[in-house]
Amino acid sequence: MALKYSRQRQVIYDFLMTRKDHPTAETVYQNVRQEYPNISLGTVYRNLTLLADMGEIQRLRVGDGIDHFDADTSEHYHFVCSECGGVTDLKMKSIAEILETARKDFDGEIQGHVTYFYGVCDKCTKTNEPIH
Amino acid sequence: MALKYSRQRQVIYDFLMTRKDHPTAETVYQNVRQEYPNISLGTVYRNLTLLADMGEIQRLRVGDGIDHFDADTSEHYHFVCSECGGVTDLKMKSIAEILETARKDFDGEIQGHVTYFYGVCDKCTKTNEPIH
């Protein structure tokens, strides 16, 4: 047998399922700690990596140098706000056809792509409006 | 005056112009050091950041946790080999239309996107072929 049940892993996964934003390991740690006070940060990192390797969650790298995690493993895209740093889902139709575009003139095997969008989120746009 | 000439910055930029792969700060440092022996790694980092902020070079974040730099600031895409970790240019037509797709159903301002492709490069594909 290779993988044993672990209460900690379950709690981490359950927490991630409740979130629509895409928390970092540190955020997962701070939250899970409330109901599981002596879990260690290393355990959070190890289990997030394990879950990602098993394909049960997604690891997001959106250019801020910190890994974010998403319990939704279906194909979808993300938006990163340059002001607040928030990472949110982006409802849009698949752009998987860009893989074909990329394969057109390339020697080697293209297996996938990573795409995310950036700009200013709705909330930050409104916050920045001048007072009138 | 805000920005003064610096011999070090010039050498860093000139070096980056000679490369078609997309070296990391460490690689830039190791190479620039040959002709400028007592340049410091901090100076390399500071100037790469400066050049990127001025828009004279591009900072690439391709998910390996290490920043890569590219003196070609024109719109183009990159490929990352999962085996050798190499980052190369990808000749393909613009996929900027995905911005419109993303904007369709989003509240907030989408300013740009980051896309890179991954897989196995030509060289690694050939290296892996069985001996016959």
Place this chain on the structure above:
DNA sequence: ATGAAATCAGTAATTATTCCTATTTTTAAG
């Protein structure tokens, strides 16, 4: 030529993440 501002070299500090180890949990089998 000169002096204020920018930059530098060298090094210490920071940050996200991984590794290590002695202890505790899990679980298949008796």
Place this chain on the structure above:
DNA sequence: CTTAAAAATAGGAATAATTACTGATTTCAT
């Protein structure tokens, strides 16, 4: 219900990329 081997844990040390600090040096408008 034991038990014992494998897996996982807590806690802390280690790593790696990057940034910050500081006193000395360079740039350049005047």
